[in-house]
Amino acid sequence: MGNLNKLNPIEAALKFINEHFPNCQGALLAGSVVRGEATETSDLDIVIFDKNLSSSYRESLIDYGWAIEVFVHNLNSYKQFFEMDYKRARPSMPRMVSEGIVLKDDGIIDSIKKEAMEILNNGPEEWSEETINTKRYFITDALDDFIGCSNRAEDIFIANTLAELLSEFVLRTNRQWIGASKWVIRSLKNYDEEFANYFVEAFDNFYKTGNKKRVIQLVDYVLQPFGGQLFDGFTFGKS
Incomplete structure (x- = not known):
């Protein structure tokens, strides 16, 4: 993967959003590199919030020496993923948002993080x-x-x-x-x-x-x- 050219994870993530999502309203770096659990095969999990998108999507690519997984949302679509994760009791999206390091914020990230933390703290619904x-x-x-x-x-x-x-x-x-x-x-x-x-x-x-x-x-x-x-x-x- 070209480890000699691998940038620091935060530096790589910042370069990535500046190149690919310069007009987004918010971005987070999440995953193992944030939790201090990175290995040789770890990738960068980047969450993007862009109000101009019509729908959400996920994309995988290699850039700046890193495998990158990017999760792209508008300011409403992430709520659907929060709800789906709650129903299946696997809080992937809320966890990424709650733990994520802020890369860019036009004043939207704090409220989204609070939503994620509320879901995580409340736990999944009780089984009948x-x-x-x-x-x-x-x-x-x-x-x-x-x-x-x-x-x-x-x-x-x-x-x-x-x-x-x-x-x-x-x-x-x-x-x-x-x-x-x-x-x-x-x-x-x-x-x-x-x-x-x-x-x-x-x-x-x-x-x-x-x-x-x-x-x-x-x-x-x-x-x-x-x-x-x-x-x-x-x-x-x-x-």
Whole structure:
């Protein structure tokens, strides 16, 4: 990628917006470089606010030695993304806005940041009892497949599904934001670092040894406060 020509992230981001969005009303630099978590493969996440745009868009490119992801909005379109992220309980856009370093501001950024922080602080909507029971059923179903499976290749992918379902259940029943990929473990740690370590160790032990005991114990521990595993008597859509 031409690392010898790579600029400081803030300098690169400023050059980028001055070249590509000189008339925007606001711009933020977000992502791992802002959180101090940058790696060799990190990119620049840049959020642009431009009142003259008819609609939002996202674009990926390479410039100034950096891979750049740019999220471009007018002064209304970002609200739709805030709402979508709230409904799916993955606050990607509010998080970028709240943590972002201001690159340009014509007096609009403060209020948008306050909107983002309010969403993050309030957390996602509470799951209904029906949703909790439905999730319990699917976790139980995946666990039964996991316990009964004797095929190592299938075991691995069932475990992956179980980990995803279980992490979502823990976080949502505690009114916490969820995540995907690396944000699964980050979300668990933000909620409870001790539990996150317990969660990782259980699945790591299975992947290394094939022993399912700790994963089974983990599932039972998570479901127990909500009535445990659920199969007998579960219905969905019955009138």
